[in-house]
Amino acid sequence: MAGMRIIKKPWGEERLFALTKKYAGKLLIVRKTHRLSLQYHEKKEETLYLQSGLLKLIVGSSPRNLKTKIITSGKVFHLPPKTVHRMEALKDCVLVEVSTPELWDVVRIEDDYNRVKNKRK
Numbered sequence: 001m002a003g004m005r006i007i008k009k010p011w012g013e014e015r016l017f018a019l020t021k022k023y024a025g026k027l028l029i030v031r032k033t034h035r036l037s038l039q040y041h042e043k044k045e046e047t048l049y050l051q052s053g054l055l056k057l058i059v060g061s062s063p064r065n066l067k068t069k070i071i072t073s074g075k076v077f078h079l080p081p082k083t084v085h086r087m088e089a090l091k092d093c094v095l096v097e098v099s100t101p102e103l104w105d106v107v108r109i110e111d112d113y114n115r116v117k118n119k120r121k
Contacts, residue, residue: 010113011036011089016103024103028087028095030055035067036111038063046079046099053093058086061074063109 007014011034018025030036030053038058050071057077060066063084070090071077079085087095108116 006040009054010034019101019103021101024097024099024101026097027051028093028097030087030093030095032089032092035086035112037106037108037112037115038084038086039106039108040084041079041081042107043081044100044102044105045081046097047100048079049076049096050063050074051094051096053095055092055093055095056088056090058088060084060092086110 001016001019005016007016012029012031013027017027018073024109025113028048035056050073052073054073055071057069057071058066059069059077059079061082061084066084087093110116
């Protein structure tokens, strides 16, 4: 991949700066009061660094077993495969995400922007 690819999202944008057969790297720009889907990944593994902002992270082993954590600027968190998670920007946020390359691997459970297609139970 040469250069940066910007992908507009209803909550902000993704700036994909690396994609190889072994890893991916992107910036997530999340606008204040917006949140990503409640989701998990079958294969994809992610580590995120909150470069700026204030983030509410909802995370757990299932939709019925979720905890809320407040992530402050400069903190890192890891999301293994099958971890249910949702991120909400309490202030405008810039996150650096490094992950395995399965960018297509998103199972949405809930979504503020009506992007849930086949809800799994």
